[in-house]
Amino acid sequence: MAPPTPLPFSAEFANADEYVDSLLLYCGASTVFQTLCGGVHILDFFTREPSLYHTVIPAEWRSWLMARESMNLLDFLMRDDLDHPRQDNPPESLLKYIRDIRKYSLRRNVSPRQEKSKKLPRHIAVGMIPKKIHEVGNFADYVVRVADDVSSTTGREITHFVDFGSGQNYLGRTLASPPYNKHIIAVESKELNINGAKSMDVLAGVAEREKVMRNKKLYRAQQDAQTPQEKLDEKALRRVARPQPPPLDPDAVDMRPSKDLATIYTPVDGKGYIQYVEHVVQDGDLSDVVEQIEKMKMAAPAGNLQVVSTDTEKSQLPEILDKISKTKDTRLMAISIHSCGNLSHHGIRSLLLNPSVQAIAIVGCCYNLMTERLGPPTYKLPRLRANLRAINAPRVTREAAACDPHGFPMSKKVSTFNGEGVRLNITARMMAVQAPQNWTEKESDAFFTRHFYRALLQKVFLDRGVVSKMKQDDDEDEGGSGLESTEPVIIGSLRKGCYSSFKNYVRGALEKLNNDPERSKMVGEKMKDMTDEEIDEYGRRYEGLKKELSVTWSLMAFSAGVVESLIVTDRWLYLKEHADVVEDCWVEAVFDYQQSPRNLVVVGIKR
Structure with a gap:
């Protein structure tokens, strides 16, 4: 089942160890890479003169890059044959940088050895967009093949699949249905998601809704009474005009709406089963989850057990547990899309951490939500801040105590590299979730415009006194380089019409900020007398610099492929470093990048 190489690295490397050593050296030594992946924040782009483009982009690249159209530049960065002579003569140092980023970025194409996913039946695919159908179909096949391989090589069958962060449980529902018929433990922290997933389980046929006897006329009358009269249709209005007499025994009439009825899961030999566990996962210890699995094993004879989700039925658990067989060992595979x-x-x-977990298959995402193991949250890469280069500085010693042991990096090799370890700030991790290979001309222009407007608004805020420049922490105390940034102001998304012009964007942003009780007074005072003519003047004055921002963003997104590669490699290294427990581990692509860019799965098999 394992691929020929444990990491999908470039053919330029002889083996995984050579790739890892070279990757870490590059990430620690390339100042241009560090700057583009962590040292640039779009909000700061126009708050200094000249713009950041003239600070972070090497001088010999600038004019050549500015002469390229956006899609032409993206092709040059990611797709063009760099060994073929070009008439436009790009700088040799730029060519070398592009070759390096391509070399250190893990390959993202799906291996031909992987079978095509089965088409999901319509009743299983309910609620899924095409992207989700592709992911679920491919990953369901993949994890079952990994589990089957574990069973055939060890003689121990995987009994349950534990889905971390199951959400609407699309994957679990697919695995619990034919042809897989697996036992699924869906671990989810949000009750709303679990309730929604159970409703779809009923539609998919893997669960049943509790059956109740109703007085239909009284039930309809109750529903009509709870609906505003202007929303009632003609039939409902006629029913309201002829009210039903109250029942003789109100307690004998079940008037609960359908959404409040219990969802019933009946274990049957040879069929799949879903068990939901509402649980906030704070570490890898699944002992609480395993305890619940042990109580609800599926080894009971078919038809002997009905598990329902209401509190009243939970009182029957002691009797239910007495009927469940205890002979079958629990062997889990942790999975997640x-x-x-x-x-x-x-x-x-x-x-x-769990003796019962025999294998894992995890596809990560949202790297910006990871915490940092080697220190507190950061905004600029430490190597770009002079004060943090002094390892024994008092401030660094204090901040080191704020590290999160669950954050990045996981592996000993990455966390101790060069004595300090490799850190990725939130800006670098945020860029790692970009998908520049999928950008189209229309999409590129749209988000370049959004970034341009947001960066220019920060310049307006600075000029009007809404925000002020601030030095990075301790630059003054330690005689640092004097790097300056501005206070962040979170705007978030605006309605589509706000992006038609810079004036509309500013007015839309101010309207949103004015609804924020914490910021409305300050922002309102500073911006209340700004005219549309002044806003338009900013747009005209800086319009020519939009290209600088789009070129910089393209380079950042392209370079961040190495950031994602480093994150995934670190996860693989963590498993590899525990060879006393882990028999085999690898990384490979499981989704078509065009449909799902976060497509690298980390697989581990226990000894």
């Missing part, structure tokens, strides 16, 4: 931030780390650690 796009588990956010540290949740991926918890899923990976579960292989080491």
